[in-house]
Amino acid sequence: MLPQIRNGSVNKLDETLLTRLPPFSLLDRPQIRTILDQATSRRYDEGSTVFGEGMAADRFYLLLDGTIRVVRTTPTGEQIIALHIGPGQLFGIAPALARDTYPATAVAAAECVTLSWPVRLWGDFVASYPGFATESNRTLGARLGEMQNRITELATQQVEQRVAACLLRMVNQSGRKVATGIEISFPITRQNISEMTGTTLHTVSRLLSAWEREGIVESTRRRIVVTAPHRLVVLSGPAGQV
Amino acid sequence: MLPQIRNGSVNKLDETLLTRLPPFSLLDRPQIRTILDQATSRRYDEGSTVFGEGMAADRFYLLLDGTIRVVRTTPTGEQIIALHIGPGQLFGIAPALARDTYPATAVAAAECVTLSWPVRLWGDFVASYPGFATESNRTLGARLGEMQNRITELATQQVEQRVAACLLRMVNQSGRKVATGIEISFPITRQNISEMTGTTLHTVSRLLSAWEREGIVESTRRRIVVTAPHRLVVLSGPAGQV
DNA sequence: CGGTGCCTTGATTTTCATCAACACCTGTGG
DNA sequence: CCACAGGTGTTGATGAAAATCAAGGCACCG
Numbered sequence: 001m002l003p004q005i006r007n008g009s010v011n012k013l014d015e016t017l018l019t020r021l022p023p024f025s026l027l028d029r030p031q032i033r034t035i036l037d038q039a040t041s042r043r044y045d046e047g048s049t050v051f052g053e054g055m056a057a058d059r060f061y062l063l064l065d066g067t068i069r070v071v072r073t074t075p076t077g078e079q080i081i082a083l084h085i086g087p088g089q090l091f092g093i094a095p096a097l098a099r100d101t102y103p104a105t106a107v108a109a110a111e112c113v114t115l116s117w118p119v120r121l122w123g124d125f126v127a128s129y130p131g132f133a134t135e136s137n138r139t140l141g142a143r144l145g146e147m148q149n150r151i152t153e154l155a156t157q158q159v160e161q162r163v164a165a166c167l168l169r170m171v172n173q174s175g176r177k178v179a180t181g182i183e184i185s186f187p188i189t190r191q192n193i194s195e196m197t198g199t200t201l202h203t204v205s206r207l208l209s210a211w212e213r214e215g216i217v218e219s220t221r222r223r224i225v226v227t228a229p230h231r232l233v234v235l236s237g238p239a240g241q242v
Numbered sequence: 243m244l245p246q247i248r249n250g251s252v253n254k255l256d257e258t259l260l261t262r263l264p265p266f267s268l269l270d271r272p273q274i275r276t277i278l279d280q281a282t283s284r285r286y287d288e289g290s291t292v293f294g295e296g297m298a299a300d301r302f303y304l305l306l307d308g309t310i311r312v313v314r315t316t317p318t319g320e321q322i323i324a325l326h327i328g329p330g331q332l333f334g335i336a337p338a339l340a341r342d343t344y345p346a347t348a349v350a351a352a353e354c355v356t357l358s359w360p361v362r363l364w365g366d367f368v369a370s371y372p373g374f375a376t377e378s379n380r381t382l383g384a385r386l387g388e389m390q391n392r393i394t395e396l397a398t399q400q401v402e403q404r405v406a407a408c409l410l411r412m413v414n415q416s417g418r419k420v421a422t423g424i425e426i427s428f429p430i431t432r433q434n435i436s437e438m439t440g441t442t443l444h445t446v447s448r449l450l451s452a453w454e455r456e457g458i459v460e461s462t463r464r465r466i467v468v469t470a471p472h473r474l475v476v477l478s479g480p481a482g483q484v
Numbered sequence: 485c486g487g488t489g490c491c492t493t494g495a496t497t498t499t500c501a502t503c504a505a506c507a508c509c510t511g512t513g514g
Numbered sequence: 515c516c517a518c519a520g521g522t523g524t525t526g527a528t529g530a531a532a533a534t535c536a537a538g539g540c541a542c543c544g
Contacts, residue, residue: 072394075480080397082390097383098376103390134340140382141339147389148324148345152314154396155322155440159532189490198397203532205492221490221541238317401500432523442501447524463509463522 026131039115044108053105057094059116066112067186071105081196095122110186162197164236181227268373281357286350295347299336301358308354309428323438337364352428404439406478423469
């Protein structure tokens with residue numbers, strides 16, 4: 001979907017790649033050229049790690065294509081998935097939190113292409129480019145709000161409602177229309193879903209089986225198509241509409 | 243503990259009130275005087291609401307004294323407590339998230355004194371006062387990190403561990419040394435704790451009773467003293483040390 | 485074609501919510 | 515000054531939800 005990407009080189013990249021994205025939409029061509037010239041482009045295979053929790057935060061990132069999964073690992077080795085990031089979004093923006101290490105691990109949920117810049121440029125970006133600060137704040141606000149929703153869900157909803165809400169969230173954020181419904185556009189396992197909803201892969205499997213029998217979803221290995229979103233909304237309960 | 247506070251007036255307030263606080267620690271006297279002159283001071287009774295979820299975010303706040311409880315209400319009327327805010331902290335900083343409504347409700351958990359400023363000054367503060375932006379970012383980072391911890395806890399830990407971790411968090415953030423241990427410095431009910439940990443007041447009551455029998459805590463109506471924090475740490479499990 | 489990772493499904497067990505009842509403290513108003 | 519109401523806290527009995535235990539099947543990759 002994206003033109004040829006050579007790691008480390010963005011000369012071939014068109015400025016129009018950035019002009020539509022909110023953090024840069026207010027800028028003119030020369031400004032965007034400057035930004036691109038300072039950027040490093042890179043491709044990540046599915047499953048590879050962009051940066052790890054606790055690592056020195058030396059760069060901040062923009063996701064051009066693919067999906068990033070933000071993960072934390074507990075001392076006992078369990079993983080929990082904090083959120084997913086889609087194309088066009090900033091991530092790894094530790095400088096916006098005045099942090100010098102990344103608070104979580106970022107893994108490519110599917111093949112990804114990123115741009116990144118050294119953190120020392122963060123201050124320049126915020127100061128020089130109108131809209132950049134606002135947009136990164138907005139990103140933060142959205143993530144904080146989403147985390148607040150997750151806490152509320154985990155604290156008050158039953159497993160079935162949480163899993164339904166989780167599917168809906170993914171469908172909304174990165175759904176792709178297919179013949180029979182809307183497909184989640186990146187590979188995802190029962191285990192992954194359990195790590196998002198604080199349950200077990202067994203329970204998720206049972207729920208998906210039941211929903212498949214009822215014609216709400218269709219799924220094959222690592223792929224899920226939601227065929228009746230409205231029924232999922234009902235299942236996700238009264239808090240789903242927030 | 244604070245000098246006489248008259249709502250709306252800060253003339254009597256000493257500049258030294260702010261000089262020690264991180265958001266303002268880099269500023270000189272005249273700057274702080276300017277900031278104070280633009281501020282509105284106000285006292286809140288225990289239980290009163292500072293601002294409500296969804297309300298237009300017209301002011302941002304600094305807590306001088308007391309404890310603020312940040313609360314969300316689900317469509318079904320259940321409350322969940324997102325976090326507590328202690329003296330010296332900024333709150334209601336919707337502008338830092340590029341939001342124009344408050345994302346949650348702020349209630350005085352104990353008698354509180356605040357300073358506040360109209361949001362239109364936010365931009366000035368960030369631009370004119372060195373350290374202010376960094377500090378508000380740091381606040382955001384800390385809250386985001388804390389929320390991430392809560393999600394991890396809710397998703398992976400048992401109720402007993404979550405309640406233990408919750409008590410420890412409050413003891414760390416606003417504990418006061420007393421004869422027999424460390425007391426949580428604001429009134430708190432079993433119900434409150436259940437709203438923080440996603441459980442029921444019954445379960446919290448049972449846990450506290452058990453811990454009291456084992457000499458880990460002492461509690462009277464709305465007050466809790468932790469007498470053996472180290473044993474709570476053990477109970478809070480391997481993730482407690484994060 | 486063998487192995488690894490992913491998925492399914494039944495049986496059992498555990499945890500915790502729910503239901504129910506009551507005791508206690510504190511402040512209020514007759 | 516006492517009664518009483520409302521918010522708070524305790525504790526037992528019961529049941530439901532979901533984790534855990536267990537076993538096997540299926541798809542994809544090398």
